[in-house]
Amino acid sequence: MGYFGNGQAWRAIVLAWVLVWFGPAANLNAGTLISPGALDSIRKSAEPFGLFATRLSGGGLLEKWNGVEHKLEDEMVQLALCDGDRERCVSPAALQFLAIVDAARAREGRARFGEINRAINLAIKPMSDLAQYGQIDVWSSPLVTFTSGAGDCEDYAIAKMVALRMAGVSTEDIRLVVLRDVLRGEDHAVVLARLDGHWLTLDNRRLAMIEDIDVRNHRPLFVIGDSGVMRYDQQSPSASAAWQASAPAVAVNLAGAPISELASPIDVALSN
Structure with missing residues (x-):
């Protein structure tokens, strides 16, 4: 039979693709063409918060992150040298x-994430960029932050991102996410790390790690991550139903967010 000779087979294929793309929002059961195990894999492969994201080709945030990456290239060389010969390392x-x-490195799984979150939270003193540098929004690399012993939310997040990588966590499983705290009216940066398909939040405001679907009153x-700097599509049909239900205040504010706010670099609040 030709390619078009079996209409039922082609309809089944088309339906399968629809379920793959829209599975998280669909009402699926054991009678569908996709098994529960396959659906679980689809959900686990999504970005944090179950939202689509579009890669940025320009803008202030991309420029800022490119600057951080340039600094990280030099610091990773220094860290590698010190890692190989601690006695000759001249950098406290x-x-x-x-x-x-x-x-x-001595821990596994969730304990590894928790060790990094706890240790970096305790090692750095919270301090605004204005107080430390006389500027509103400065993103520092880990050694700069650890030299001063102080930083704000994105400095904690960048240090955790690098520590996770050096501890053996795949770059595919690490994200730095900028959130809008809708209660405080300020932006906040955290790291999310994926374990067994679940995204755990490493936040400088708390030692406990919670899943992305349990985050309240924050709009991503x-x-x-490893795909560059991306902006979340807030109207994505792939948004987790559980997350939408758990954060009504966030959902209400999505439509009212101006494009200029989403496209501009974050202005981290002084209280971070």
Whole structure:
């Protein structure tokens, strides 16, 4: 038979693709063409918060992250040298950072994430960029942050991102996410790390790690990972029904967010 000779077979294929793309929002059961196990894999492969994200080709946030990556290239060389020869390492900040990485390497799974979240939260004193640098929004690399011993939310997040990588976590399973705190009216940066398909939040405001679907009163704006800097599509049909139901205040504010707010670099609040 030709390609068009079996209409039922082609309709089944088309239906399968529809279920693949829209499975998280669909009402699926054992009678569908996709097994529960396959559906679970589809859900686990999504970005944090179950939203689509579009890669940015320009803008202030992309420029800021490119600057951070340039600094990280130099710091990773220094960290690698110190990691290979601790006795000759002349950077106290590098040795302190590597001690956190060592402790994380000795643990597995959730305990590894928790070790990094706890240790970095306790190692850095919260301080605004204005107080530390005289500027509103400065993103610092880990050794700069550990040298000063102070930083704000994105400085914690960048340090955790690098520590996770050095501790052996795949870059595919690490994201830096910029959120809008709708209660405080300010932006906030955190790291999310994926374990067994679940995204756990490493936040400088708390030692406990919670899943993305349990985050309350925050609207995800941008996500940074191995695919670059991306902006969340807030109207994505793939948005997790559980997340939407758990954060009504966020959902209400999505439609009212101006494009200029979403496209501009974050203005991290002084209280971070």
